[in-house]
Amino acid sequence: MDHRSDAAEPFSDAQRPTATEAEEAVRTLLRWAGEDPSREGLLDTPGRVVRSYEEFYRGYAEDPHEILSRTFSEVEGYDEIVLLRDIRFESHCEHHMVPIIGLAHVAYLPRSRVVGISKLARVVEVYSRRLQVQERLTAQIANTIDQVLQPHGVAVMLEAGHQCMTTRGVHRPGVSMVTSRMLGVFRDNGDTRRELLSLLSKRSSVSPFE
Numbered sequence: 640m641d642h643r644s645d646a647a648e649p650f651s652d653a654q655r656p657t658a659t660e661a662e663e664a665v666r667t668l669l670r671w672a673g674e675d676p677s678r679e680g681l682l683d684t685p686g687r688v689v690r691s692y693e694e695f696y697r698g699y700a701e702d703p704h705e706i707l708s709r710t711f712s713e714v715e716g717y718d719e720i721v722l723l724r725d726i727r728f729e730s731h732c733e734h735h736m737v738p739i740i741g742l743a744h745v746a747y748l749p750r751s752r753v754v755g756i757s758k759l760a761r762v763v764e765v766y767s768r769r770l771q772v773q774e775r776l777t778a779q780i781a782n783t784i785d786q787v788l789q790p791h792g793v794a795v796m797l798e799a800g801h802q803c804m805t806t807r808g809v810h811r812p813g814v815s816m817v818t819s820r821m822l823g824v825f826r827d828n829g830d831t832r833r834e835l836l837s838l839l840s841k842r843s844s845v846s847p848f849e
């Protein structure tokens with residue numbers, strides 16, 4: 640059994656199964672569900688599932704530190720909060736491998752260099768495209784921005800619906816989970832934190848759970 644502490648980090652497995660073996664595993668699950676994998680409608684399903692997995696889990700092959708490495712400094716001394724709000728993300732919970740769908744809000748207070756805002760959304764995407772629990776996803780996004788940009792502060796807030804709570808198990812539609820991680824001035828300075836919360840309270844009412 641694997642006891643790595645740094646969960647959801649890329650794991651180099653020399654015995655990684657081939658796509659053909661993965662497809663065979665899907666056929667096993669189909670049979671287990673009560674299906675006949677050889678019927679016409681299911682013939683291409685294992686291949687589709689494996690290609691879907693490549694998409695759902697491609698974050699293991701991407702390096703979020705690299706994404707943030709290109710910064711620029713010609714911003715006329717801009718030193719206020721930068722907030723990217725309502726970044727939709729799609730992840731999968733590591734307990735049931737079913738979707739977690741939500742919105743991320745990512746803020747930082749630049750020290751001297753800023754990053755292209757799409758890169759913040761890309762960092763959210765890379766970590767989302769791994770098996771997750773929401774707390775770790777939140778922390779990983781914040782920690783990476785903190786480590787690479789070394790800003791005065793970072794704040795990450797996620798609100799999401801967990802399909803393992805809606806389509807199975809406890810069956811509670813409409814419940815969302817909210818997590819946040821505040822670092823630097825967002826943690827230590829009440830004024831900065833309040834300013835962020837005031838910016839966030841002007842949120843649009845986009846529904847993340849479609």
Ligand SMILES: Nc1nc2c(ncn2[C@@H]2O[C@H](COP(=O)(O)OP(=O)(O)OP(=O)(O)O)[C@@H](O)[C@H]2O)c(=O)[nH]1
Nearest residue numbers: 732733734735771772773774801803804807808809
């Ligand atoms: N803290 C946290 N819990 C999560 C997250 N995603 C799923 N879970 C929970 O993980 C737990 C796993 O509990 P188990 O009792 O091992 O699994 P289970 O028998 O399938 O549990 P039920 O979902 O209650 O049917 C459940 O309570 C899930 O709701 C997450 O991102 N964060």
Ligand SMILES: [Zn+2]
Nearest residue numbers: 732734735803
């Ligand atoms: Zn789950």
